[in-house]
Amino acid sequence: EAGVTQFPSHSVIEKGQTVTLRCDPISGHDNLYWYRRVMGKEIKFLLHFVKESKQDESGMPNNRFLAERTGGTYSTLKVQPAELEDSGVYFCASSQVARQGGGMNTEAFFGQGTRLTVV
Amino acid sequence: AQSVTQLDSHVSVSEGTPVLLRCNYSSSYSPSLFWYVQHPNKGLQLLLKYTSAATLVKGINGFEAEFKKSETSFHLTKPSAHMSDAAEYFCVVSERGGNQFYFGTGTSLTVIP
Numbered sequence: 001e002a003g004v005t006q007f008p009s010h011s012v013i014e015k016g017q018t019v020t021l022r023c024d025p026i027s028g029h030d031n032l033y034w035y036r037r038v039m040g041k042e043i044k045f046l047l048h049f050v051k052e053s054k055q056d057e058s059g060m061p062n063n064r065f066l067a068e069r070t071g072g073t074y075s076t077l078k079v080q081p082a083e084l085e086d087s088g089v090y091f092c093a094s095s096q097v098a099r100q101g102g103g104m105n106t107e108a109f110f111g112q113g114t115r116l117t118v119v
Numbered sequence: 120a121q122s123v124t125q126l127d128s129h130v131s132v133s134e135g136t137p138v139l140l141r142c143n144y145s146s147s148y149s150p151s152l153f154w155y156v157q158h159p160n161k162g163l164q165l166l167l168k169y170t171s172a173a174t175l176v177k178g179i180n181g182f183e184a185e186f187k188k189s190e191t192s193f194h195l196t197k198p199s200a201h202m203s204d205a206a207e208y209f210c211v212v213s214e215r216g217g218n219q220f221y222f223g224t225g226t227s228l229t230v231i232p
Contacts, residue, residue: 004162035220043209043222056219091163093220108220110155110163 002026006092006111013118018080021114025074025094032075033095033108034067038088046090049075082118089113121146121212125223133231138197140226142184142210145191152193153211153220154184163209169193180204205230 005024013019025032034046046065047057051072060067064083069075079086093108126141144150154166167178174186180203184195193210210223 042224112162
């Protein structure tokens with residue numbers, strides 16, 4: 001069974017450009033999460049999808065970030081325009097059970113992350 | 120509110136000696152607790168999880184952790200370190216039924232031959 005895959009693995013862009021990160025969750029997983037680790041700090045929650053719906057986007061830093069999950073399958077995270085402080089590693093995770101109120105207490109499977117560098 | 124404190128940013132042990140990675144948490148409700156490991160250029164892999172069953176949890180690769188509510192701790196241990204254990208380890212807390220994982224800042228484990 002394929003795990004969570006993220007593309008690209010690395011991206012280097014100039015300040016002001018646009019970048020789109022993609023996450024393919026494990027097939028059948030309703031929950032999809034985006035996380036970010038900036039400059040070796042803690043990994044922080046960005047948002048949570050249940051199928052195609054945004055369950056919680058309280059961690060999105062600002063309106064330069066847009067996440068979508070059309071059809072409830074793969075998800076994209078677009079940064080437009082990118083700023084220097086957006087550099088970091090973006091992780092995607094998925095889990096199987098979509099309970100009322102969401103929940104990540106079942107095992108979450110993480111992708112290897114996308115390392116974004118904004119110069 | 121949930122939060123996690125990993126007390127050591129770096130731990131260095133000799134191969135064959137015990138490993139102890141410390142984690143303290145705060146949670147308003149009954150938490151679920153996890154340890155994840157990240158090897159270089161790899162994704163985060165679940166080592167073990169506590170979700171209100173036995174307080175001593177056994178994970179993969181010989182790791183285990185004990186949930187101590189009175190101490191609000193969930194320290195990760197292994198009796199004998201192996202070179203392949205060198206990686207970064209994250210302690211994670213989630214309010215049971217909640218939406219989010221709260222990560223610690225990570226502990227980098229170095230194993231000396």
